[in-house]
Amino acid sequence: MKTIKDLFIIYRHGLAGIYDAPEIESLTLMVTTELLNLTKATIKAFPERELSATQQEDANLLLSQLITGRPLQYILGYTEFYGLKILVTPATLIPRPETEELVEWVLSSVSHDCNLNILDIGTGSGCIAISLKKNLPGASVSGLDISVDALKTAKENALLNNVEVNFIETDILNINSEINIPKSDIIISNPPYVTLEDKRQMHTNVTDFEPHTALFVPEDDPLLFYRAIADFALLNLTDNGLLFFEINESLGKETIDLLGSKGFKNIELRQDMSGRDRMIKAYLAL
Incomplete structure (x- = not known):
């Protein structure tokens, strides 16, 4: 089973050349919080936590869309702005x-x-x-x-x-x-x-x-x-x-x-x- 740490490594390799390192880190953190429904602090504190098969599949699907350059916010359909959830579309x-x-x-x-x-x-x-x-x-x-x-x-x-x-x-x-x-x-x-x-x-x-x-x-x-x-x-x-x-x-x-x-x-x-x-x-x- 893949762990949170593994996911960060996979995304780092997959998105290299498309985004710079800080952006990849930020994107991966957003994806992980979405998939695991955990806080960013929890994700950083427990990198060995395992992903389920469904979560791994969803993570791979998101990565394949991110590789095209499509913004994560459009993929998820929302972003956060001034502490509020804001829906976004093309x-x-x-x-x-x-x-x-x-x-x-x-x-x-x-x-x-x-x-x-x-x-x-x-x-x-x-x-x-x-x-x-x-x-x-x-x-x-x-x-x-x-x-x-x-x-x-x-x-x-x-x-x-x-x-x-x-x-x-x-x-x-x-x-x-x-x-x-x-x-x-x-x-x-x-x-x-x-x-x-x-x-x-x-x-x-x-x-x-x-x-x-x-x-x-x-x-x-x-x-x-x-x-x-x-x-x-x-x-x-x-x-x-x-x-x-x-x-x-x-x-x-x-x-x-x-x-x-x-x-x-x-x-x-x-x-x-x-x-x-x-x-x-x-x-x-x-």
């Missing part, structure tokens, strides 16, 4: 740890007992909107997206996490004038910002499997969505409202200049845990 981006940092920045910037109106633009799986609602239960939270399939998953995630979020189907580049979108105290967005140059440096498990409409922007207009969202925010943020963005790490100055040119104040650029320019906060004083 219609939604897989939430990233740096987006958790953006959520944390929002939560540390507001009073938790205020009745805020919050809008998440390009909500995808709904992970940002849902985690904000979970931690700000008094807030009215909406999530906007162009993708019907993404919104279907977002609604399932709101139900799964027992929160009420208003999901809106529209294109931020061409908003349906018939849709009533309430004025917001906070607008937050992780919009498409990956250029073709960036794409060349990305792992194929992102470029081959994650939704391109949620990732890529024209090479000649990489701030397309930031401009549209900033213009929308000028009309739809309340006085002293806050705008939060996740950004392309190589376009921090350009994004700041864009917001400054439109009249936003106190623009703050923040780095993520890896030291990359990844987040911006700005005020709108009417």
Whole structure:
């Protein structure tokens, strides 16, 4: 019978050349917690624990899919985001740890007992909107997206996490004038910002499997969505409202200049845990 230790060795050999060593370790740990229904601490403490024949078979099946480059989150159908279980499909981006940092920045910037109106633009799986609602239960939270399939998953995630979020189907580049979108105290967005140059440096498990409409922007207009969202925010943020963005790490100055040119104040650029320019906060004083 194979043990947990054996499984880590098998995955290390099977995924070599596809992922680096830390990623393989992390993926194997996720697979093992899923298959054995054990905590990560237990798995690390008992590497000689044996797998059943069914567990070995399932582990081999998962490995064969991982070798194709398909992200584990899509294989399992879920991921964890800000302590919540979030369902993901090929219609939604897989939430990233740096987006958790953006959520944390929002939560540390507001009073938790205020009745805020919050809008998440390009909500995808709904992970940002849902985690904000979970931690700000008094807030009215909406999530906007162009993708019907993404919104279907977002609604399932709101139900799964027992929160009420208003999901809106529209294109931020061409908003349906018939849709009533309430004025917001906070607008937050992780919009498409990956250029073709960036794409060349990305792992194929992102470029081959994650939704391109949620990732890529024209090479000649990489701030397309930031401009549209900033213009929308000028009309739809309340006085002293806050705008939060996740950004392309190589376009921090350009994004700041864009917001400054439109009249936003106190623009703050923040780095993520890896030291990359990844987040911006700005005020709108009417």
